[in-house]
Amino acid sequence: MNSFSGVPEPLTRLINELSKLPGIGPKSAQRLAFHLLRSSEETTKALVIAVEDMKKQVDLCSICFHITDKDPCQLCQDEERDESVLCVVEQALDVIVLERTGQYRGRYHVLQGVLNPMEGIGPEDLRISELLQRVQSGNIGEVIMATNPSLEGESTAMYVQRLLTPHGVRITRLARGLPSGADLEYTDEITLAHAFEGRQTF
Amino acid sequence: MTSRERTYRIEGIIIRRRNIGEADSIFTIFSNTQGKIDAVARSIRKPRSKMRGHLETMVQSSLFVARGRSLDILTQAQTIDSYQEIRGNLEKSAAALYCFELVDLFVEKGEPLPELYRGLKQFLEVLKATSSPLSVRYFELYLLNLLGYEVRVFECVVCDSRLPEQTALLVPEAGGLVCGNCRLNTGPGRLIPVPIIKLFRFAARVSLENYVTIRVTEENLNLLRLATIDLIRYHLEREPKSQYFLENLPPPPQKP
Ligand SMILES: [Zn+2]
Ligand SMILES: [Zn+2]
Secondary structure, eight states: OOOOTTSOHHHHHHHHHHTTSTTOOHHHHHHHHHHHHHSOHHHHHHHHHHHHHHHHHOEEOTTTOOEESSSSOHHHHOTTSEEEEEEEESSHHHHHHHHHHOOOOEEEEEOSSOOBGGGTBOGGGTTHHHHHHHHHHSOOOEEEEOOOSSHHHHHHHHHHHHHHGGGTOEEEEOOTTSOTTOOGGGSOHHHHHHHHHTOEEO | OOSOOSEEEEEEEEEEEEEETTTEEEEEEEETTTEEEEEEETTTTSTTOSSBTTBSTTOEEEEEEEOOSSSEEEEEEEEEEOOHHHHTOHHHHHHHHHHHHHHHHHSOBTOOOHHHHHHHHHHHHHHHHOOOTHHHHHHHHHHHHHTTOOOBOSBOTTTOOBOOSSOEEEEGGGTEEEOTTTGGGSOOOEEEOHHHHHHHHHHHHSOHHHHTTSOOOHHHHHHHHHHHHHHHHHHHSSOOTHHHHHHTOOOOOOOO
């Protein structure tokens, strides 16, 4: 990795680690590192502990595979939510985005990725068999496929649809209001709410 | 080179996408005039990006690219064809991705291959209309042939005599079929019955449009698949990652 002349090794190491974070270039990493260097011991300790606790305490829900600090997660335990509807998403961030719309009152299933044959990511790398088990064992009436409208997201939706169809569950896809190639993560709440309302049988 | 243009315009098919950073993506594009290139699109995953929707795996686009220090940068994109007929079908999507991976693995960056570009476009055009797995087999053989890995299927690769109407041995290492007399003197191979030899020969003679109309039994289709995969594996020294996916799709739901 980079080394900077005149910069002590531990600081260089921190700059290198920070620059691995998304959206942080070498310049920002350097700025952050120097900021931390000037910060009080208390401040830096709090940051270190927060990162450690997050890694130790946040895990995946054993039912829906959303991130949680207690198992099952809050969403799976909420009796107010409709147990008969499952919304299938690619990643935990998508749950957070969809929850922000306030439109959806069912449960979730987080696949932890999408099928990506060229990168060698197959069905066994995702939480697809767990989804199948949920559908087989529960009283689920509708599964909403809310994967991204990318090639990988569409393929994943079609693949899951094939596995679920024999189990007599209604499978729907978020409406096409989502622009092709868009990331759910970056789609505004109104568009998402419309996509939910306009969902269609696959 | 000092006289290189700062920006250039290409027509290309996006064969691979990798998301990097917060909202950027690197696209691998197989183009008409520049061959295979990698180029980055900044902020492409943000809703306001004008190029979003025009840049996506399996989209044919008209592109403006600016030369960058380490990586070229996509500045404009306009969709020509987004192949909806392929996208909406799992088998077809998987077949297209497999062929994209072949192009990605076999082709070096920056080597113009206009004929292969036309061949890939043709393949996608035919794939829109047909579900015949023969399209993939044809493309494999077409690609090998075009890149100089010709598969000899008319004469024995050892003694040069015309192959009789008999089972022959396909020896990837030797570059084609081996007759019964020469079989003992060659490397490992796979026995290829006459119908499969004919399918190999047709692929060298007829157009893709005609090839996919050939009626083939499941058994022969499978034998042809095993044979072409032997060839691909020999030249790549591994299997394309997307091959397993293509070959292990769940069966389509039965229409009542
Ligand atoms: Zn949960
Ligand atoms: Zn011979």
